[in-house]
Amino acid sequence: MTVSSPLDRKPLLAALAGIRRRRPPVWLMRQAGRYLPEYRELRRSVSGFLDMCYTPELAVEITLQPIRRFGFDAAILFSDILVVPDALGADVRFVEGEGPKLTPLTSEAELSALGLAGFDAHLAPVYSTLRQLSSALPSEVTLIGFSGAPWTLAAYMVEGSGSKEFLAPRRMARRQPELFAQLIDLLTDAIIRYLSAQVAAGAEALQLFDSWAGVLPEPELRRWCIEPTRRIVTALRARHPDVPIIAFPRGIGATYAAFVEEVAVQGVSLDTTVPLSWAARHLRQEPALCLQGNLDPMALLADPAVMLAEAQRIVAAYGERPFIFNLGHGVTQETPPESVGRLVDYLKSLDG
Amino acid sequence: MTVSSPLDRKPLLAALAGIRRRRPPVWLMRQAGRYLPEYRELRRSVSGFLDMCYTPELAVEITLQPIRRFGFDAAILFSDILVVPDALGADVRFVEGEGPKLTPLTSEAELSALGLAGFDAHLAPVYSTLRQLSSALPSEVTLIGFSGAPWTLAAYMVEGSGSKEFLAPRRMARRQPELFAQLIDLLTDAIIRYLSAQVAAGAEALQLFDSWAGVLPEPELRRWCIEPTRRIVTALRARHPDVPIIAFPRGIGATYAAFVEEVAVQGVSLDTTVPLSWAARHLRQEPALCLQGNLDPMALLADPAVMLAEAQRIVAAYGERPFIFNLGHGVTQETPPESVGRLVDYLKSLDG
Numbered sequence: 001m002t003v004s005s006p007l008d009r010k011p012l013l014a015a016l017a018g019i020r021r022r023r024p025p026v027w028l029m030r031q032a033g034r035y036l037p038e039y040r041e042l043r044r045s046v047s048g049f050l051d052m053c054y055t056p057e058l059a060v061e062i063t064l065q066p067i068r069r070f071g072f073d074a075a076i077l078f079s080d081i082l083v084v085p086d087a088l089g090a091d092v093r094f095v096e097g098e099g100p101k102l103t104p105l106t107s108e109a110e111l112s113a114l115g116l117a118g119f120d121a122h123l124a125p126v127y128s129t130l131r132q133l134s135s136a137l138p139s140e141v142t143l144i145g146f147s148g149a150p151w152t153l154a155a156y157m158v159e160g161s162g163s164k165e166f167l168a169p170r171r172m173a174r175r176q177p178e179l180f181a182q183l184i185d186l187l188t189d190a191i192i193r194y195l196s197a198q199v200a201a202g203a204e205a206l207q208l209f210d211s212w213a214g215v216l217p218e219p220e221l222r223r224w225c226i227e228p229t230r231r232i233v234t235a236l237r238a239r240h241p242d243v244p245i246i247a248f249p250r251g252i253g254a255t256y257a258a259f260v261e262e263v264a265v266q267g268v269s270l271d272t273t274v275p276l277s278w279a280a281r282h283l284r285q286e287p288a289l290c291l292q293g294n295l296d297p298m299a300l301l302a303d304p305a306v307m308l309a310e311a312q313r314i315v316a317a318y319g320e321r322p323f324i325f326n327l328g329h330g331v332t333q334e335t336p337p338e339s340v341g342r343l344v345d346y347l348k349s350l351d352g
Numbered sequence: 353m354t355v356s357s358p359l360d361r362k363p364l365l366a367a368l369a370g371i372r373r374r375r376p377p378v379w380l381m382r383q384a385g386r387y388l389p390e391y392r393e394l395r396r397s398v399s400g401f402l403d404m405c406y407t408p409e410l411a412v413e414i415t416l417q418p419i420r421r422f423g424f425d426a427a428i429l430f431s432d433i434l435v436v437p438d439a440l441g442a443d444v445r446f447v448e449g450e451g452p453k454l455t456p457l458t459s460e461a462e463l464s465a466l467g468l469a470g471f472d473a474h475l476a477p478v479y480s481t482l483r484q485l486s487s488a489l490p491s492e493v494t495l496i497g498f499s500g501a502p503w504t505l506a507a508y509m510v511e512g513s514g515s516k517e518f519l520a521p522r523r524m525a526r527r528q529p530e531l532f533a534q535l536i537d538l539l540t541d542a543i544i545r546y547l548s549a550q551v552a553a554g555a556e557a558l559q560l561f562d563s564w565a566g567v568l569p570e571p572e573l574r575r576w577c578i579e580p581t582r583r584i585v586t587a588l589r590a591r592h593p594d595v596p597i598i599a600f601p602r603g604i605g606a607t608y609a610a611f612v613e614e615v616a617v618q619g620v621s622l623d624t625t626v627p628l629s630w631a632a633r634h635l636r637q638e639p640a641l642c643l644q645g646n647l648d649p650m651a652l653l654a655d656p657a658v659m660l661a662e663a664q665r666i667v668a669a670y671g672e673r674p675f676i677f678n679l680g681h682g683v684t685q686e687t688p689p690e691s692v693g694r695l696v697d698y699l700k701s702l703d704g
Contacts, residue, residue: 162516163516164514164515164516167650167684170648170650171650171653171686173650174650174651174653174654174658175653175654177654214566214603214625216624216625217624217625217646217648217650217651217680218624218625218626218627218628219648219662219665220648220650221625251566251603251605251625252605252625253603253604253605253606253608253625253626254605254606254608254626254627254630254634255625255627255630256605256606257630258627272568272569272570273566273568273569273570273573273603273604273605273607274570274605274606275570275606275607275610276570278606278607278609282606294569296522296569296571296572298519298522298523298525298526298569298572299526299569301523301526301527302526302527302529306526310571313571328569332519334523
């Protein structure tokens with residue numbers, strides 16, 4: 001009897017290593033959250049959203065809820081991308097029904113007040129959450145750590161909230177490019193540190209969310225998204241060569257092709273607008289890139305037959321490429337849990 | 353002495369006919385608007401935003417302001433995409449500082465209350481504006497009429513406002529596809545009628561703004577954006593074969609290539625995320641497609657040398673293809689008019 005390697009045991013790690021099996025591994029962005037009654041139940045007992053992220057016993061429980069219910073192939077740390085600015089000293093609040101609010105960063109003086117001094121201590125509960133998850137998860141489930149990417153974090157910090165167009169950070173990047181570059185550099189360093197500590201705490205794969213990359217025009221995208229991401233990936237791969245990284249530069253369209261040529265990630269998450277036939281043909285084949293995505297979250301609200309037809313279309317479109325089934329964006333709160341169950345059952349039925 | 357044809361006189365029409373000259377024609381989306389002091393001056397005297405759109409003498413003056421100041425190659429009708437839902441009987445208001453508000457459309461009963469009955473009478477002031485512009489414009493300036501595309505108009509009508517993600521219309525498209533299809537069909541008919549009347553009133557080229565196409569996943573995009581747009585373009589080209597049409601399906605990424613294969617437009621406007629090297633290679637060459645775009649509006653806030661370098665890069669990237677210089681999105685209100693002047697001067701200097 002041989003000892004099984006993680007790649008044999010864990011379908012998600014196998015896919016990220018370039019191995020295509022008949023049944024694709026599956027997890028869903030925002031698979032833990034408000035669409036689950038058990039999450040809403042737990043949420044009622046806690047005052048603030050960030051409190052949940054910083055309380056390991058709660059974050060562990062929330063992370064595990066969808067694993068128990070659906071048997072996903074990966075558990076993603078329950079947290080928020082804004083814990084990084086929070087740990088750097090920015091003023092981050094979550095206002096019920098309005099989303100995140102930060103004091104908009106406008107000057108070099110405000111930037112100088114931020115730093116890595118208390119960073120790891122602040123994030124210790126996140127690392128503790130990962131350690132507990134690491135021992136609690138079934139052996140076939142991959143534990144995914146994550147961070148926001150520098151551009152998206154900077155965008156929230158300068159805008160002070162979510163936004164349709166993120167004009168404030170785009171304006172700063174144009175009018176005060178040196179100041180903006182300092183902010184991006186600080187975030188890049190912080191993210192390398194944060195993700196490296198996540199690996200030390202048990203994360204087996206990492207995802208970088210650049211949720212607002214799509215508001216950047218092409219030349220700005222190279223400077224504020226591709227370059228810093230390349231730096232993060234290079235640093236992490238040097239320290240943790242066995243930990244695959246998935247990038248999610250949401251909304252960058254045809255530039256996905258250049259992105260995966262320039263950034264040595266093992267996986268790339270495709271947003272809902274990416275045509276799979278195009279992705280299968282034009283996204284890096286050597287070294288083998290694992291594609292992830294990209295069912296429309298809204299398909300989970302449709303008639304079950306329509307939803308399953310779209311899932312089948314996605315499975316077929318990936319052809320022979322290694323891939324991870326996921327959504328093209330996070331699960332929405334009105335998603336019926338049964339619809340998620342149906343999707344997972346269908347994907348698991350491909351085993352036979 | 354020969355009588356000159358419109359193509360000889362009007363650089364913009366020549367570009368849309370597939371002719372590449374050394375100096376590209378130029379106009380900017382939202383070239384009339386709040387960044388111009390003369391617009392702000394005039395705006396102070398008027399109560400509501402829609403009142404301006406429906407008062408020909410004001411709409412004519414606002415349309416002409418940037419032509420006088422900068423000598424653009426095209427004047428685009430000053431109006432708003434939401435005059436179409438307004439003319440169909442929807443309740444459209446513009447709230448200062450908040451943007452448009454509509455009573456969200458939720459049911460078949462609400463949809464049945466809308467219709468084409470008073471449509472042309474309601475839009476008569478727009479047609480009058482075009483007739484006046486047609487005689488007021490210098491002979492080398494092309495008059496562009498426009499409309500929102502069905503998906504974007506439906507998105508505002510169902511959401512009731514602008515939005516980051518337009519979840520409400522995406523949800524309706526999934527849960528009540530028949531109802532949503534009826535709405536799209538009504539809008540498609542209305543837009544054909546509206547644009548056809550614009551041509552009768554003097555519009556020499558037309559642009560279809562699908563500003564929120566980028567929130568649709570690929571299969572939904574075919575149904576709610578590409579198909580209805582194809583129907584509009586086919587109907588208009590049959591009636592007005594000499595009037596070129598520019599489509600602007602903003603944010604659809606690599607699907608731009610399929611879009612221009614399936615929709616027989618003469619021009620396509622590229623958003624800021626589209627890499628020009630990709631566009632020059634992958635977007636339809638036969639019959640010749642004129643590309644339009646795609647300077648980042650935020651570049652107009654940057655150091656002049658940076659802005660001009662980006663403009664040069666765009667001119668170079670289009671290679672030998674016919675193109676119209678434009679932004680990848682509308683002029684923002686904080687744009688210095690001098691920056692726009694510098695850009696136009698640079699482009700005009702390419703003549704020599």
